[in-house]
Amino acid sequence: MNFQGKLERIVKNNNSLLCVGLDSDLERVTGKYKKLKHPQFEFNRWIIDQTHDLVCAYKPNSAFYEAEGLKGTLALKFTCHYLKKNYPQIPIILDAKRGDIGSSNKGYVKFAFDFLGVDAITLHPYLGRESLTPFLELKDKGLFILCHTSNLGANELQDLNVIPGGKAAPESLFDSGRARYSLARMTDKIPLYRYVAKRVAEEWNRNGNCMLVVGATYPKELKEIRKITGERTILIPGIGAQGGDVEKTVKAGLNSKKKGIIVNSSRGIIFSENPRTEAKKLRNKINFYRI
């Protein structure tokens, strides 16, 4: 079964659009787990066992494991193995934000899908479609391309107005019909994040495996992106610790079938007093605004 099929089944069975982010920063993993041999893994197992019937996906962020070197990579591997063995119905999204030239991306494909065995990965768009070929060829996997990220400074490049059509007009054309040409071009200008959304929808998604990442902290932009990307799933981080608003996010993000979003919360759930309670609360809150 491909990523989309797996996702749709668990969304239905768990009645959930909630993804729990396994951002298990060792510095924040508490006393009891810290003493164990594999603290990040044991902590994750505890979170997973408490929340598996409330989520539609888990999203470990690779950075928090790589930070601990080999031990961290092992904890990430154990976490993925544990999920696949005990909860094979729940898709795993590796939040790794990779993106290199094609020959190097083959290495990241092996890391994510062979070594860890995840179902989906997050990717940078900056090198363009051609660079992502080793990922795009994987029809059964989920590829989440960064479109508008959740951070405060996301606007610096992502909100820049771009002139689609690539290269500037030839100088001759530009000279002969300057004002008219400028006007035509000005009408076409769109922010970079919307251009990325269009390229992904129109050109990158030939195998039906491309989706987008849009931060909950930008509901207006999320609404625009929903229009461009049609029914495709959008991964939405930024709820909880980062301050995204659940009502605005859900209303802006849902597709016509009242689905099509994966709403992620990491720190707000896993480092709370009671992760199960927090996960249930957020799952239900998301569902409340779906109706």
Add this chain to the structure above:
Amino acid sequence: MNFQGKLERIVKNNNSLLCVGLDSDLERVTGKYKKLKHPQFEFNRWIIDQTHDLVCAYKPNSAFYEAEGLKGTLALKFTCHYLKKNYPQIPIILDAKRGDIGSSNKGYVKFAFDFLGVDAITLHPYLGRESLTPFLELKDKGLFILCHTSNLGANELQDLNVIPGGKAAPESLFDSGRARYSLARMTDKIPLYRYVAKRVAEEWNRNGNCMLVVGATYPKELKEIRKITGERTILIPGIGAQGGDVEKTVKAGLNSKKKGIIVNSSRGIIFSENPRTEAKKLRNKINFYRI
């Protein structure tokens, strides 16, 4: 000593602007090394011992190690450790192309600079300056921001014309003085890669630790970027297997002091019949065009 100081010293001592890319794809590591317990590391040690007096840096690409899971991560760690112990004068650039929100980037900082102990890292610009704060704060490290990459499809986003100044003009202004405003804006438009170069030079580089990555396969763009970035070092992959031309690259890339470029070749050297000979040839060829 900071990255820039370390680099300048080795450039002088080895009379070299050559970086050898340790892209030790296990599938291409040959028979003799493949049988050893740590094939990627043993292969790297062989390459390093043969070339250490010919280079100004080594650049392992993380993807080829992550591809092999824990063994690969261990080989990467061993390689960095070996370099630091035996050739501490040679800077290590981790080609990891990372880029996440700030709290996650802290994890990548730990991976690169604490666990591996490298001197520099490559980074994606898409999330903006604010996201990279945990890196930008490291005054002694080298940060190479992707500007114009070497791959065939780099133009898809990187060559897009953008309108600096961020947001579009307010609609009122746009309506009242449409043609005049359009003209002014049109004059300002620049390709995204040049905007990235400008932002990095003018805003991101407050600690003097930011440099750029520009592919050798785009000498015209390299020349433009040199104008924007001043004397700062540019990391240039794409020579050798990717087809970049040495003469064009060196002539377009050098700064006013006939330095300021790190020219990388990976596969063209490490998988050649005789890596030392190839490294020497390329080092000398680069120097030939420096004069």
